[in-house]
Amino acid sequence: MPLLQVKNLKTYYQTARGYVKAVDGVNFQIEEGEVFGLAGESGCGKTTVALSIIRLLPPGGRIIDGKIIFNDKNILTMSEEDIRKIRWKKIAIVFQGAMNALNPVIKVGDQIVEAITTHENVSKEDAWKRTEKLFEMVGIDPSRAKDYPHEFSGGMKQRVMIAMALACNPQLLIADEPATALDVIVQAQILKLMRELQRKMNLSMMLITHDLSIIAETCNKVAIMYAGKIVEYADTKRIFRDPQHPYTRGLINAFPSIRGPKRKLISIPGTPPDLLNPPSGCRFHPRCPYTNDKCKKIEPELKDIGERHYVACHMSW
Amino acid sequence: MSEFRGYIVRRTIYAMITLFLTITINFFIFRVMPGDPVSIMVSERILKPAVVEEVRAMFGLNLPLWQQYILYIRNLLIGYLGYSFHWKEPVINVIMERMPNTILLMGVSTIFSVIIGIVLGILAAWKRGTKIDVTILTSSLTFYSLPVFWIGMMLLMLFGYYLGMFPIAGTMSRPPPEGFFERILDILHHMTLPAITLTLISYGEYTLLMRGTLLDVLTQDYIVTARAKGLPERRVLVRHAMRNALLPTVTAVAISLGFIVSGATLTETVFSWNGVGRLIYDAMMMRDYPVLQGAFLIISISVILANYVADIVYGILDPRIRYGGQGA
């Protein structure tokens, strides 16, 4: 039984000009102890998937269809009170950037204590002690729990966020671009820390990023998202060894591999589509080098091509 | 903590500079006005032309401008604001006589409009997009758009002249009633209509400000974090959103406190309330420049002081300033 199953999730945003189909029929699952990667360009709906799982969509966002089964229960049909108890206690999330994810007028320690006391019946003192331990765990001097967010650097803030995310020993940790907007060295440190903690605590994790190199080093499985849909889904090794979808190939070519042989950098021509009026047929067809008439008319389904490697493309490879 | 001290020092110096510039401009505005005070007294036959030169010398008006300026500053330093031609009293007495009336009326209506405004603003932002929000928004915008003197006239006609529930003019009955509490009640009775008038037109500004900043804050990442932590909605609103949203409102309130002493010329006119706002108008009509100059000076000082206090309060409430870093 997987820890989390997302089935045919559709999340749209209502705007003055119509519905933005940010997530349009997404399926995937995460097993216990597994690290699942969700990759794609910015604006492809990755963050919306994450926010749908904890049901915290911004105004105008609505889950139109689908199921999100967590621990055998459908999150989407729960009462507001029940989902509130799952947030952070069971599913914690580390947000993008983290520059603004901490409240500027509250001491960081208090922000973590608050997360603990909301979900567990412990005294403030005990929660504070636990907070200091968490700080040690993520490599920050515990005395700094009394400081305000602006006194931390970007990387330190992200460590605080990770400490906060682990405060209630969640079953699932969602990390949305946890290292983006940090400089390269700090980025590497944060990712290393997350990998270590994941291994040590046997955490189930969902890692959202636009950077495939991070996925390659961290995840067991990966789903590639394009324009609100998953276009390829498989074992990480498989995808990197044998990418099937033209978009995945483009992405893999678009980043320089540190370890692998030097390759010519090929970026994918064109821009991500307008999700108010997504292209007909395969959503990738306007940018795809192999487009034919079928691609323009018929939407490809996600098919298993063997060894649980799923691809949504008309071309058979 | 030393960075906070630096912040306070900077704010203090800034306030002093503003004060100095304001005093200077205040001096020159009333010197470039057509006709100096003495020649107006002549034209209004208060003085005989023969004594004019004597009086000019007395007021230092025949000195070069820069010497007059130095004289003015020196007089200010010893607390002398000049002598009123019309009321035949030192300017400071003329103003101080009316100050309590104005502070009472403005103070009470400011407190009411701030409380009503903030509460409605929070409610509207919290219930954004609902009927409650639209109602609060529409009524705030409507009251903001009403001419204050007209609301005053309508209230006065209905409750004063027609229903006879409230007195039609003045700050106190003549003769004043016996006894301390009777006197207080009498003043409150006179104050009710003007205070309601001022509250009605000014609460909307706080509502809109509070609603706007709260909506802004509610879209911030840390609010999403707070919700993701599973905090109850009330706690998100009170602990995480409101403290951040109150900063601009506190500043606005502190600044508006500075204007309390300037009174409300239009409302005071409608209700014949003997306050500073009405005094400024009367002094202008009488061309009593010393009184005008004095009133402008006292108001400016009070506004600068209020701005200064607002800066300090902001610094205390916002740790980014209190402990240095950005934003200071």
Add this chain to the structure above:
Amino acid sequence: MSLQKLMEEHIKSLREFANTFFKNKFGVIGVAILSVFIFMAIFAPQISPYNPMDVKSIGVGKPFSPPAWIKIFNKDIPDDSVFGIMGTDELGRDIFSQIIYGSRISLIVGFAASFTAVFIGTIIGLIAGYYGGIIDEVLMRFADILLIIPGLPLMIVLAAILGPSIRNIILVIGITSWPSIARIIRSQVLTVKEMKFVEFARAAGCGDNYIIFKHILPNVMPLVYVNAAINIANAILIEAGLSFLGLGDPNNISWGMMLFFAEQYQALLRLAWWYIFPPGICILLVVLSFIFIGHALDEILNPRLRLRR
């Protein structure tokens, strides 16, 4: 891009803007109310049944006559003691005609004074924000001092000195209300200035004037529009206030001045509600129309709820 295509783009974005604007209830109501008053102002001579200042011509009633339709409620009032749809003032002049003509003053003063203030404020805000340093410091200190001196009393002093005329009222309102606009524009310029395209333009060797007007101004304009609408509303309220204090132009009847005369001639004591009610409602409606338009523009042009994906 060819000129034609550029025009097409422009028209398309305008149409898109109009579409969003007219979906906003506040915007629609504001424009509707304003249209009525603009119509009234333009066709005042055609609409008003009498000369608003006329005391002698035929048909003009007795002083303080209530409107004619009051007879529906009270049949005992003699015919010659009622008049028109809004009654008469202390000299027996037709109030309805005064109301019609009054719309001209409000709108002219509102637009002209606000244009003056927004023009000065935008220029000063652009210069202070773009150049920064000592120029910024001096301009903003000056603006601060004007903000510290209480607004209405300062305007009373200026209006009294300059003498009562429409031009002077416009001038007084215009030159005293630019500082807040300058401050808002300045802070927006500071943000825009840091954006990449400005950096590129500078690297490409564009001159300061070119960058200010071609790159910064267009990005500040939304804020200018919102503030212009709010500023017109404030200017109309101030004009009404100054006229109510007797500082208005005596040759042109305005709503504020009607209320001044109503006060002077004891309309309250006489319970002449027909004299007091209409001018106030008209001021409210015109001001509200601009406030609504400003609010709608603010919601559209400065969206607080950015979409997150």
